Amino acid sequence: MYIPYGTQSISEEDIQAVVNVLRSDYLTTGPSVGEFEKKVADYIGAKHAVAISNGTAALHAACFAAGVGKGDEVITTPITFAASSNCAFYCGATPVFADIEADTYNISPEDIERKITANTKAIIPVHYTGQPCDMDKIMDIAKRHNLIVIQDAAHALGADYKGKKIGSFGDMTTFSFHPVKHITTGEGGMIMTNDDELYKKLMLFRSHGITRDPELLLNNEGGWYYEQQELGYNYRITDMQCALGISQMNRLDEFVKRRRELVARYNKAFENVKNVTIPFTKEGCNSSWHLYVVQVNNRKEVYDKLHEAGIGVNVHYIPVYKHPYYQQNGYDKVCCPNAEELYKHILSLPLYPKLTDEQQDYVIEKVIEFAK
DSSP, X not given: OOEESXXXXXXXXXXXXXXXXXXXXXXXXXXXXXXXXXXXXXHHTOSEEEEESOHHHHHHHHHHHTTOOTTOEEEEOSSSOTXXXXXXXXXXXXXXXXXXXXXXXXXXXXXXXXXXXXXXXXXXXXXXXXXXXXXXXXXXXXXXXXXXXXXXXXXXXXXXXXXXXXXXXXXXXXXXXXXXXXXXXXXOEEEEESOHHHHHHHHHHHBTTEEOOTTTOSOOOSTTOOEEOSOOOBOOOBHHHHHHHHHHHTTHHHHHHHHHHHHHHHHHHHTTOTTEEOOOOOTTEEOOOSOEEEEESSHHHHHHHHHHTTEEOBOOOOOGGGXXXXXXXXXXXXXXXXXXXXXXXXXXXXXXXXXXXXXXXXXXXXHHHHOO
């Protein structure tokens, strides 16, 4: 028996949805793309959705639309996947790391404010594990300093912040549809915005910077005419992927409900285990639980023994600035104390809708046995 930390849940309906597209006239840039965008936008309660090739491309596109460029600084968290800061590099800007809150593991609004300079252009808060950041404080900071906020919600599809879906408010919010996320399109991502101008920039950037929209053309020589107006990328997503996403969206609430049930079982099992620290949830935040992260003292030993027992635990994440690329490019003196202390202890336990109670009981038993 092997229990991964995360995996996709694919139904026969999902498979048939993809097969139907394969038998249709469009494999890419067809009607399924717009249908998927509308389905997610309606669920979130956002005005616009832009489906894109992956979550990293979503962050890159959002930085472009925000006008991030050479000489700018973008503040984000070190406890995240590298894409959350790499997207600043892609645009010629400099990532700046603010420390995390010791309880939620999310970016600290107070440290964001300390890291703001005259060059700061944007803030990228990451809703780590699916728990929303303190967005009231972050949006207030952004407003006072005239900054763009790009929420990295790769972990947070289906999460709520004070009664509002993540993605329904703010400048832009990005999602990922990698197989271990709440829904999957294989690879894929999406950007949500309520801003018409940002939406136009995102749509251009996704497809080479090219448009055929008569309202956007500077000239119009006929029905065949198109213009490249920006230096964009080929970040388009296929109809096959979007068909899978549409079908998966039909079960999103079911997926999130099951994740929350599993988290409740973990919390109850570990609440009185002195060597296991369970996640803290801030009031007003309703996590969608992409990850279940505990802290243990003897992390490497527990990690190794759990893998030997067939349990594929993982570590999310190494502080981004500790990676060799960052260390070799001016980040060797960076230190976020809370992030570094957290990294010594964290383990991501298996969490996905297909995980059975029996499998979870086995995970719980082994974690308690090995944690010292």
